[in-house]
Amino acid sequence: MNKTASLLREGKGKLDRLSTVLRSPAPEGTVLARRRRLLKAQTHYADVNRYFEQLRAGATEGIADLKVALEKAWDSFQSEVTEKA
Secondary structure: OHHHHHHHHHHHHHHHHHHHHHHOOOOHHHHHHHHHHHHHHHHHHHHHHHHHHHHHOOOOOOHHHHHHHHHHHHHHHHHHHHOOO
16 A cells, blocks of 8 residues: 555656646647646546545455556556656
């Protein structure tokens, strides 16, 4: 759980940096695309956070499914924040 909590904090830092980059002044045609990308990244992070909280709450039923869902959500988040800004 400590490793996952550390990854979650790292993910929050990445999301904050991405937010700063995407909110910076940009050519008019890219503003909407940047907003969509930021919203998508925030949604993926919220999914990761939700699955982590469910695991941390000590749910024993369906724990394997929760772990798989957390890994998939993390991979989706990682792919979103590592694309070029």
